[in-house]
Amino acid sequence: MSRLSERRGELIDRGRTITFSWEGKTYKGHKGDTIASALYDAGVRVFSRSFKYHRPRGLMCCSGQCPNCLVEVDGEPTVRACMTPIEQGMEVNHLNAWPSLERDFLHMVGKATPSFGMQVGFYYKTFIRPRRLWPFYEKILRNAAGLGRLDEEHRRTERYEKVHRHVDVLVIGGGQSGLEAATEAASAGKHTVVVEEGLALGGRLAYGTADEMRERDALVEAARAAGVEFLQPAYAGGVYEGLLVPVFQGKTMYRFRAAELVLATGSIEQPLVFGNNDLPGIMLGGAARRLANQFRIAPGGQVVVVTSGDEGIVAASDLAAAGVEVVAVADSREGETDVRLSDAGIEHLTGFTPVRAKGSKHVTGVVVANDGEERTFGCDLLVVSGRSAGAYGFFTQAGGTIRYDREQGRYVPDVVPEGVRVVGELAGAAAAGGAVPAKAKDSGCKQFVCFCEDVTTKDVNLSVSEGFASLELSKRYTTVTMGPCQGRMCHRNSGLVIADELGVDPDEQRVGVTTARPPHNPTSFSLLAARGYEPVKRTSTHHWHAEHGGKMLWAGDWKRPYDYGDADSEVAAVHESLGLIDVSTLGKMIVRGPDAAAFLERIYPNRFGDMKLARVRYGIVCGDDGSVLDDGTVARVSEDEYYVTTTSSGAGGMEQWFTWWNAVWGMDVEIVNVTSAVAAFNLAGPKAREALATLTSFDLANEAFPYLGAGHAEIAGVPCLLLRIGFVGELGYEIHLPTAAGEYLWDALMAAGAEHDVRPFGLEPQRVLRLEKMHVIVGQDTNAESNPFEAAMPWIVKLDKESDWIGRYQLEYLKRRGNRNELVGFVCDNGKTPVEGSQVIGADGDPAGRITSSRFSKRLGRAIGIAWVPVASSEEGTRIDISDPTGARIPAVVTHKAFYDPDGERLRS
Amino acid sequence: MTNRVTSSEDERELFSYLYFRRNVAGDQREWWYHSSGCREWFQAERNTDHNQVLQVARPGALQ
Numbered sequence: 005m006s007r008l009s010e011r012r013g014e015l016i017d018r019g020r021t022i023t024f025s026w027e028g029k030t031y032k033g034h035k036g037d038t039i040a041s042a043l044y045d046a047g048v049r050v051f052s053r054s055f056k057y058h059r060p061r062g063l064m065c066c067s068g069q070c071p072n073c074l075v076e077v078d079g080e081p082t083v084r085a086c087m088t089p090i091e092q093g094m095e096v097n098h099l100n101a102w103p104s105l106e107r108d109f110l111h112m113v114g115k116a117t118p119s120f121g122m123q124v125g126f127y128y129k130t131f132i133r134p135r136r137l138w139p140f141y142e143k144i145l146r147n148a149a150g151l152g153r154l155d156e157e158h159r160r161t162e163r164y165e166k167v168h169r170h171v172d173v174l175v176i177g178g179g180q181s182g183l184e185a186a187t188e189a190a191s192a193g194k195h196t197v198v199v200e201e202g203l204a205l206g207g208r209l210a211y212g213t214a215d216e217m218r219e220r221d222a223l224v225e226a227a228r229a230a231g232v233e234f235l236q237p238a239y240a241g242g243v244y245e246g247l248l249v250p251v252f253q254g255k256t257m258y259r260f261r262a263a264e265l266v267l268a269t270g271s272i273e274q275p276l277v278f279g280n281n282d283l284p285g286i287m288l289g290g291a292a293r294r295l296a297n298q299f300r301i302a303p304g305g306q307v308v309v310v311t312s313g314d315e316g317i318v319a320a321s322d323l324a325a326a327g328v329e330v331v332a333v334a335d336s337r338e339g340e341t342d343v344r345l346s347d348a349g350i351e352h353l354t355g356f357t358p359v360r361a362k363g364s365k366h367v368t369g370v371v372v373a374n375d376g377e378e379r380t381f382g383c384d385l386l387v388v389s390g391r392s393a394g395a396y397g398f399f400t401q402a403g404g405t406i407r408y409d410r411e412q413g414r415y416v417p418d419v420v421p422e423g424v425r426v427v428g429e430l431a432g433a434a435a436a437g438g439a440v441p442a443k444a445k446d447s448g449c450k451q452f453v454c455f456c457e458d459v460t461t462k463d464v465n466l467s468v469s470e471g472f473a474s475l476e477l478s479k480r481y482t483t484v485t486m487g488p489c490q491g492r493m494c495h496r497n498s499g500l501v502i503a504d505e506l507g508v509d510p511d512e513q514r515v516g517v518t519t520a521r522p523p524h525n526p527t528s529f530s531l532l533a534a535r536g537y538e539p540v541k542r543t544s545t546h547h548w549h550a551e552h553g554g555k556m557l558w559a560g561d562w563k564r565p566y567d568y569g570d571a572d573s574e575v576a577a578v579h580e581s582l583g584l585i586d587v588s589t590l591g592k593m594i595v596r597g598p599d600a601a602a603f604l605e606r607i608y609p610n611r612f613g614d615m616k617l618a619r620v621r622y623g624i625v626c627g628d629d630g631s632v633l634d635d636g637t638v639a640r641v642s643e644d645e646y647y648v649t650t651t652s653s654g655a656g657g658m659e660q661w662f663t664w665w666n667a668v669w670g671m672d673v674e675i676v677n678v679t680s681a682v683a684a685f686n687l688a689g690p691k692a693r694e695a696l697a698t699l700t701s702f703d704l705a706n707e708a709f710p711y712l713g714a715g716h717a718e719i720a721g722v723p724c725l726l727l728r729i730g731f732v733g734e735l736g737y738e739i740h741l742p743t744a745a746g747e748y749l750w751d752a753l754m755a756a757g758a759e760h761d762v763r764p765f766g767l768e769p770q771r772v773l774r775l776e777k778m779h780v781i782v783g784q785d786t787n788a789e790s791n792p793f794e795a796a797m798p799w800i801v802k803l804d805k806e807s808d809w810i811g812r813y814q815l816e817y818l819k820r821r822g823n824r825n826e827l828v829g830f831v832c833d834n835g836k837t838p839v840e841g842s843q844v845i846g847a848d849g850d851p852a853g854r855i856t857s858s859r860f861s862k863r864l865g866r867a868i869g870i871a872w873v874p875v876a877s878s879e880e881g882t883r884i885d886i887s888d889p890t891g892a893r894i895p896a897v898v899t900h901k902a903f904y905d906p907d908g909e910r911l912r913s
Numbered sequence: 914m915t916n917r918v919t920s921s922e923d924e925r926e927l928f929s930y931l932y933f934r935r936n937v938a939g940d941q942r943e944w945w946y947h948s949s950g951c952r953e954w955f956q957a958e959r960n961t962d963h964n965q966v967l968q969v970a971r972p973g974a975l976q
Binding site for chain 1: 917918919920921924927930931932944946948952953954964972973
């Protein structure tokens with residue numbers, strides 16, 4: 005269709021045409037068109053179906069405030085057509101109609117039901133009996149409601165980002181007042197950012213008169229010259245604790261924290277409440293002006309304006325200037341006819357309010373009335389303007405309070421929170437007097453208060469009569485103000501309707517206000533899930549593993565090899581000859597100082613004060629509630645220095661735990677987390693000593709460096725700390741060394757082990773090896789309710805220690821109380837391996853315990869595992885029944901001894 | 914901030930220390946940890962109604 009003549013400030017590039025599709029058909033528009041403007045120009049009038057009644061809905065606000073033009077774009081639901089520029093090849097579809105927008109089956113539901121049928125709460129009242137049928141009804145009702153669907157085929161592969169920004173001043177809103185405030189702040193040397201969601205800066209000026217356009221350009225120019233940074237188009241999602249403001253732009257979420265938050269959100273033109281006020285062809289004054297002035301589309305052929313303020317008058321004269329026939333303006337205000345209208349030859353009916361719109365799929369006319377007279381006009385566009393209400397959504401989220409101002413006929417800021425400044429129309433800069441009529445007299449048709457949720461005046465009145473006699477209560481009952489617009493199109497009107505029904509003034513406290521919830525606009529989950537700031541941790545030999553067939557998997561923050569292709573033979577290599585595993589992910593801390601020994605005595609239930617130098621000891625850390633928090637080894641490397649390892653996932657938590665208690669106790673001890681600075685490898689297997697001896701002059705003989713020894717050794721020229729421990733059950737040396745030398749020493753160890761066919765082994769073979777030794781993995785075999793008495797480690801708790809220590813009193817109590825459950829080993833001899841998480845079935849047939857670890861051990865030729873069982877079933881040799889998730893029963897026998905080398909002879913060899 | 918018990922004799926006292934927390938609407942003294950920064954512990958007095966920090970202190974300065 006042809007556009008109006010060129011005009012300053014139009015957003016379209018007439019020289020360029022863009023092709024896209026809507027509902028499967030091809031459409032054309034100019035570059036700069038939004039989906040909404042291009043489709044409107046092509047004659048499309050119905051953009052969506054309403055939430056509940058599936059009534060046809062057309063463009064209403066053209067500024068991203070109302071729910072009417074939410075569409076699906078390239079598989080992404082709830083995109084605002086009026087704010088989204090068209091792009092070549094874009095596929096646009098409706099959201100929630102079936103079978104099509106034009107002929108929606110569910111619309112029949114709305115028409116067929118008598119007036120009481122779909123009243124608020126109808127589904128709970130109507131379908132709740134008989135109760136057994138509710139799930140069936142619910143399924144149908146849920147299917148009918150809702151906005152859009154997630155296309156499971158359409159998986160996002162693009163990368164979304166999070167960016168943290170700290171600025172002096174963040175201005176939300178790039179209209180006149182926002183630009184002025186930003187220029188002022190930036191001129192004072194403050195780093196200032198303006199966020200504007202519209203396609204043009206300047207707010208209302210951007211679609212105003214030529215003078216207003218010039219004013220806009222000058223404001224933008226001044227702001228740029230002052231050094232203001234613009235994010236546009238971009239939108240703020242909400243205001244959170246500490247004035248945190250997420251701002252979304254494209255594929256980026258900015259997390260803004262500003263010393264000052266300036267709210268220049270302006271005001272939002274409100275609809276009027278009358279019969280059939282939701283018909284396509286009914287739009288707000290600003291929408292008609294945007295279409296005409298920014299996109300140069302004649303929004304209608306024959307126009308009637310109904311208004312309660314000056315915005316309607318401006319819209320009428322703008323449309324007339326664009327060459328559109330304006331039949332009449334019905335103005336709810338009493339008084340003189342406006343000279344702007346009489347000059348343009350437009351009839352101005354003062355004191356007239358709209359009663360109902362005529363038409364079924366599109367507006368064809370309107371009935372307006374004053375006290376005595378009713379007038380009917382034919383039209384194909386009905387412009388409504390219920391005057392503007394402040395856009396206070398962010399303001400209330402920031403902790404501000406609002407009140408209804410009778411003079412201005414709208415809600416205004418009351419208490420402004422610290423760190424926030426309110427400017428422009430939101431602050432009440434352009435206040436024009438006069439109350440707004442709540443609603444039309446009974447029109448005999450549906451009168452919508454809330455377009456998002458299809459809530460009518462009748463619904464709100466019903467909620468009041470049923471006792472939900474305030475806006476907050478009515479919101480919870482009728483869902484008014486609860487839809488995507490969060491009250492931007494309905495908060496004031498619903499407040500007015502409730503006040504009217506209660507027979508009080510809208511500024512009475514009992515009417516109340518609601519708070520708009522974030523997000524301000526429909527926001528993609530991809531943005532919320534944008535990649536964060538926890539980059540993967542890699543050990544010093546990461547690339548070696550990847551290049552040698554290591555299947556790299558996430559292990560907490562780290563990537564570790566699951567195995568190198570053959571877990572079984574990796575297990576066998578450790579048992580029979582030699583294996584090497586990278587255990588650099590272990591948490592590592594140095595605890596040093598005159599009080600180091602006393603400090604560890606207080607942290608652990610074990611004893612460490614009596615430890616000899618150059619020895620290492622296993623320890624567990626308990627909470628004050630006696631639960632097992634973490635485990636690891638502690639080596640005494642000098643009189644006042646200990647080297648502590650923790651689990652891989654517990655490293656950060658243990659650093660916090662240690663430093664917290666030290667802050668509480670104020671002991672003379674330093675705690676340093678050296679996890680990243682120190683690499684660690686475990687060389688294990690019967691040939692470990694032989695292989696390691698080729699690289700060091702350190703005396704590795706069993707007598708000189710026995711099991712649980714700790715010593716400083718130079719290996720292949722690298723200074724290392726050697727710990728002789730045996731997590732995997734064979735002779736082994738845990739070698740700790742500077743990370744920088746990691747790859748070098750790994751290569752040296754592999755070369756030294758070559759004649760023994762050394763195999764690198766991954767996490768999975770390590771799990772099998774440790775399970776054969778019945779070594780517990782904290783966090784897998786234990787949970788927050790596990791204490792050391794029940795978790796098969798009673799020997800670790802030294803209740804006779806003289807000092808106070810963490811967990812002491814609860815463990816004293818638990819000792820008195822006795823065990824209820826116990827962690828035990830089990831074997832299964834029927835060839836089946838129960839999966840981890842399977843239930844242990846008690847004598848009465850009920851679940852009594854669970855399997856925490858299980859594997860088939862090739863070496864032992866049977867399934868082995870660890871399980872929690874009730875004390876009554878924990879005796880050595882007790883037969884237990886395990887129920888697989890499939891329901892199959894697997895018999896097992898309880899054992900307490902390690903499955904492999906139960907006396908630790910190989911470890912000590 | 915809570916004070917640790919010093920014995921397991923009174924089980925009622927032990928359990929209320931371990932498992933019961935006062936949900937204060939008002940001023941509360943707390944331990945804080947600067948996890949994304951210097952990794953130091955400090956103490957703070959904070960109003961849980963308004964999230965207003967009334968004072969901060971080195972470990973042990975607030976009781």
